[in-house]
Amino acid sequence: MAVRHRLIKVSPSAVWAVLADGHRYAEWVVGTSRSEPVRGQWPHQGAAIRFQVPLGPLRLVNETVVRRCEEGVDLELEAHAGPLGTARIAIELRPWGEHCLVIVDEHPLQGAGGRLHNVGFEALIQIRHRTMLARLARLCENEVRQAREAPRQAPVQGVAGAGHA
Numbered sequence: 001m002a003v004r005h006r007l008i009k010v011s012p013s014a015v016w017a018v019l020a021d022g023h024r025y026a027e028w029v030v031g032t033s034r035s036e037p038v039r040g041q042w043p044h045q046g047a048a049i050r051f052q053v054p055l056g057p058l059r060l061v062n063e064t065v066v067r068r069c070e071e072g073v074d075l076e077l078e079a080h081a082g083p084l085g086t087a088r089i090a091i092e093l094r095p096w097g098e099h100c101l102v103i104v105d106e107h108p109l110q111g112a113g114g115r116l117h118n119v120g121f122e123a124l125i126q127i128r129h130r131t132m133l134a135r136l137a138r139l140c141e142n143e144v145r146q147a148r149e150a151p152r153q154a155p156v157q158g159v160a161g162a163g164h165a
Helices: 011-018 021-029 118-150
Strands: 001-008 035-041 048-055 059-071 074-080 086-096 099-110
Touching: 001 118, 011 021, 011 086, 011 099, 011 118, 021 035, 021 048, 021 118, 099 118
Parallel strands: none
Antiparallel strands: 001 099, 035 048, 048 059, 059 074, 074 086, 086 099
């Protein structure tokens, strides 16, 4: 099993906000180019998103289904990768002081991925997870930073003399 973790310097709720948006899946999952919810309400159990994997001039269309969801804490997905089969991807969020420890655990379930799984394949998954967690961290940390830096607009106050005849 490929297990990898990363400390993301935002709250677990900020990380969950990104994970809970099915349209953003392709922004942090390595190898995907586009994603969209297709069934149910992402990320509730049974919901699914469709995603594209570019392979040169071809685009494979695959699907990921939510198998288990504990809002803000755990998200377990079954990713369908066409001829490669399916994989279980579990994402756990743990509060770590003010930050969030994200733990990703992935292993093949069925198909060629399961039959061909070996130490070399495991090493490739580790590299993919390192990149995926770096993307997720960058997205989450940038969003929180931008929210803090956004100029706060003062409440609109009445203009002197307005409304008086």
